[in-house]
Amino acid sequence: MKIDGTHYRSLWWNHDNNVLEIIDQRWLPHEFRVIPVVTMQDYADAIYEMRVRGAPLIGATAAYGMALAMAEDASDANMDAAWTFLEKTRPTAINLRWALDRCRVALRPLAEGDRAVAALALAHEIADEDVEINRRIGENGLAIIREIAAKKPAGEPVRLLTHCNAGWLATVDWGTATSPMYQAHDAGIALHVWVDETRPRNQGALTSWELGKHGVPHTYITDNAGGHLMQHGMVDMVITGTDRTTRQGDVCNKIGTYLKALAAHDNNVPFYVALPSPTIDWTVTDGVAEIPIEERNAREVTHVQGVLDGGGIGMVQVTPEGTPGGNPAFDVTPNRLVTGLITERGVCEASADGLAGLFPEFARAA
Numbered sequence: 269m270k271i272d273g274t275h276y277r278s279l280w281w282n283h284d285n286n287v288l289e290i291i292d293q294r295w296l297p298h299e300f301r302v303i304p305v306v307t308m309q310d311y312a313d314a315i316y317e318m319r320v321r322g323a324p325l326i327g328a329t330a331a332y333g334m335a336l337a338m339a340e341d342a343s344d345a346n347m348d349a350a351w352t353f354l355e356k357t358r359p360t361a362i363n364l365r366w367a368l369d370r371c372r373v374a375l376r377p378l379a380e381g382d383r384a385v386a387a388l389a390l391a392h393e394i395a396d397e398d399v400e401i402n403r404r405i406g407e408n409g410l411a412i413i414r415e416i417a418a419k420k421p422a423g424e425p426v427r428l429l430t431h432c433n434a435g436w437l438a439t440v441d442w443g444t445a446t447s448p449m450y451q452a453h454d455a456g457i458a459l460h461v462w463v464d465e466t467r468p469r470n471q472g473a474l475t476s477w478e479l480g481k482h483g484v485p486h487t488y489i490t491d492n493a494g495g496h497l498m499q500h501g502m503v504d505m506v507i508t509g510t511d512r513t514t515r516q517g518d519v520c521n522k523i524g525t526y527l528k529a530l531a532a533h534d535n536n537v538p539f540y541v542a543l544p545s546p547t548i549d550w551t552v553t554d555g556v557a558e559i560p561i562e563e564r565n566a567r568e569v570t571h572v573q574g575v576l577d578g579g580g581i582g583m584v585q586v587t588p589e590g591t592p593g594g595n596p597a598f599d600v601t602p603n604r605l606v607t608g609l610i611t612e613r614g615v616c617e618a619s620a621d622g623l624a625g626l627f628p629e630f631a632r633a634a
């Protein structure tokens with residue numbers, strides 16, 4: 269997407285010095301910093317420390333990590349070591365394992381001498397595919413927004429609510445939940461987006477930054493405000509992203525998504541999830557029972573990052589010294605609370621039949 273007239277993806281290959289470059293998201297929305305990812309440790313740190321984040325983006329990043337591993341040592345042993353090293357960085361988003369599996373399956377049959385070139389080409393392919401998947405999710409989500417807009421009095425905006433950042437920063441481009449928003453805005457449909465702050469890491473600030481750069485009207489709200497807004501008829505539709513969706517349509521996403529789905533259900537507000545097919549885990553059925561939830565450092569809860577009064581970016585402690593913090597990073601929304609899944613192949617019910625109808629080849633193979 270464009271930032272001040274220049275088109276960016278969230279990562280790109282620098283052909284001059286043959287390294288991956290990323291937008292270091294730890295500094296956004298305050299500073300726009302681009303950093304190279306050079307060593308295998310850099311790749312693992314970039315994912316674990318959330319310099320890159322968002323399920324599709326960490327998958328694409330891992331694919332480039334596998335390309336580096338193959339350039340350094342293309343043996344089977346190193347391929348397996350790289351798989352393990354990168355896969356353990358974040359446990360919940362399935363795109364990470366999906367990308368690493370795809371690389372290993374494609375590279376294993378090749379002669380060692382051919383693997384480095386093939387791995388880099390595959391990483392580019394995975395990145396490009398992500399862009400196209402998200403563009404199509406946007407088209408399919410746009411159709412839903414159009415229907416809602418058609419029922420509203422002329423000039424009244426469609427009021428959307430989103431949680432976390434499932435924007436272009438969380439993917440290679442377009443975003444998943446934001447792609448319908450960008451396409452609706454570009455099509456001239458009036459929108460207003462309620463952006464949940466998404467404590468503890470405030471990914472909503474990234475969404476606000478993105479929407480602001482694209483000119484989409486929005487308001488940043490506390491995580492606790494959504495239910496109140498829905499009760500007062502101020503939300504027409506919720507759209508979120510997902511880190512892993514099960515074969516029966518249970519949706520794992522950023523912590524707090526479940527509470528928004530409950531509030532939406534109680535207020536008859538449609539709750540949609542933008543779901544790229546690499547985020548479907550066909551091996552898992554019951555999301556609550558089976559998806560591992562990442563527990564992150566308590567410091568993310570006891571401290572908040574921001575621009576300090578005296579200038580500069582820093583961490584501020586918000587709890588008494590020594591307060592224990594708990595930090596589950598994701599939760600699971602059962603399929604019964606999800607109105608529909610917006611995929612690159614169309615919109616379906618959040619159910620085993622719904623997903624199998626759109627992706628019969630994957631459902632059969634699982």
Ligand code: MRU
Nearest residue numbers: 321322323434438444509510522
């Ligand atoms: O912890 P994060 O910031 O990586 O979590 C991101 C989310 O939960 C997103 O909603 C999800 O990955 C979908 S991104 C298209």
